[in-house]
Amino acid sequence: xxxxxxxxxxxxxxxxxAPLVIGHLAVMIYAVQDGLxxxxxxxxxxxxxxxxxxxxxxxxxxxxxxxxxxxxxIREWLxxxxxxxxxxxxxxxxxxxTLGARAVxxxxxx
Amino acid sequence: xxxxxxxxxxxxxxxxxxxxxxxxxxxxxxxxIKDLVVDMDPFFDKWIxxxxxxxxxxxxxxxxxxxxxxxxERTEANDAIECINCAVCYAACDTVASDDAVSGDGGCxxxxxxxxxxxxxxVELNPMLAIAKLKRVTTKRFFGGKQ
Numbered sequence: 183x184x185x186x187x188x189x190x191x192x193x194x195x196x197x198x199x200a201p202l203v204i205g206h207l208a209v210m211i212y213a214v215q216d217g218l219x220x221x222x223x224x225x226x227x228x229x230x231x232x233x234x235x236x237x238x239x240x241x242x243x244x245x246x247x248x249x250x251x252x253x254x255x256i257r258e259w260l261x262x263x264x265x266x267x268x269x270x271x272x273x274x275x276x277x278x279x280t281l282g283a284r285a286v287x288x289x290x291x292x
Numbered sequence: 293x294x295x296x297x298x299x300x301x302x303x304x305x306x307x308x309x310x311x312x313x314x315x316x317x318x319x320x321x322x323x324x325i326k327d328l329v330v331d332m333d334p335f336f337d338k339w340i341x342x343x344x345x346x347x348x349x350x351x352x353x354x355x356x357x358x359x360x361x362x363x364x365e366r367t368e369a370n371d372a373i374e375c376i377n378c379a380v381c382y383a384a385c386d387t388v389a390s391d392d393a394v395s396g397d398g399g400c401x402x403x404x405x406x407x408x409x410x411x412x413x414x415v416e417l418n419p420m421l422a423i424a425k426l427k428r429v430t431t432k433r434f435f436g437g438k439q
Contacts, residue, residue: 189401190434254402258390 188250195247202240227289234290241282249275295376298383298414299328305383307414320383335379342399342426372422374415381409381419400426 213222227233253271256262262270297308300317308316322330339345350357360366382388387404400423409419 183399185399185401186430186434190431193431258387261390 188253192247192250195243198243199240199247202236202243205236206240224289228291230290234286237286237290238283241279241286245275245278245282248278295378298378298380300383305380305412307378307380310414319379321385321388322379322383332379335382336377339377368425372417372419375417376415378414380412380414384408384412400430403427 213226249271252274253267256270257267298305299308299319300306301308301311302314305319316328318324318328319330322332322334325331385408386406387402391402403420403423405420405424407420409423410417410421413419
């Protein structure tokens, strides 16, 4: 069932993101201690496979998770259904992924 | 039949036999037949589709099987055994209200655990917990587990 697949995809991406969010916040607090500059961030992230995988996974999970959530909100609050709903949901997923992936690429291997 | 008197009383789903009435309207989330009478078929159809139905395996010639009240399954069933199918939970549900407007094919996974079912249940049952357990079973089954 399609609804079940979406439900599971949203739960699995949530599970995936929980440790990533904690890691993201922890590193942010740690890294910002002595002030933060663009150069400092880039010196840590550029060429780093680890940060690429960390934020790459994050972006992928967030685009799937967010798109499914917004799809439900749009469906239930705006009574949109059928092909239009799926097109809007896919657009949101692709847009979130593109924005996120560009940022990850820019700070790691660009 | 007891449980058929549920309506929107003073804006919320209640049993009309137990409530002082200021305003009254037909039960929410169900098609109105006339005046205060609603067609409860959609409610029971979903119930049956969710397998909330008894499949008899014995005939009248078999002896009556003993019920072991200590088994897990039986203890779990106790939580909802006082349900009289009045559909107050169904009328209270905001997800049903918005989901049915679209297609209503989501099943238990479309529940947002808002808890109106549990808040308005006249016999103080906990349908929200029951749905949460259904989600757990469904999730296990999704990964190929039994039950």
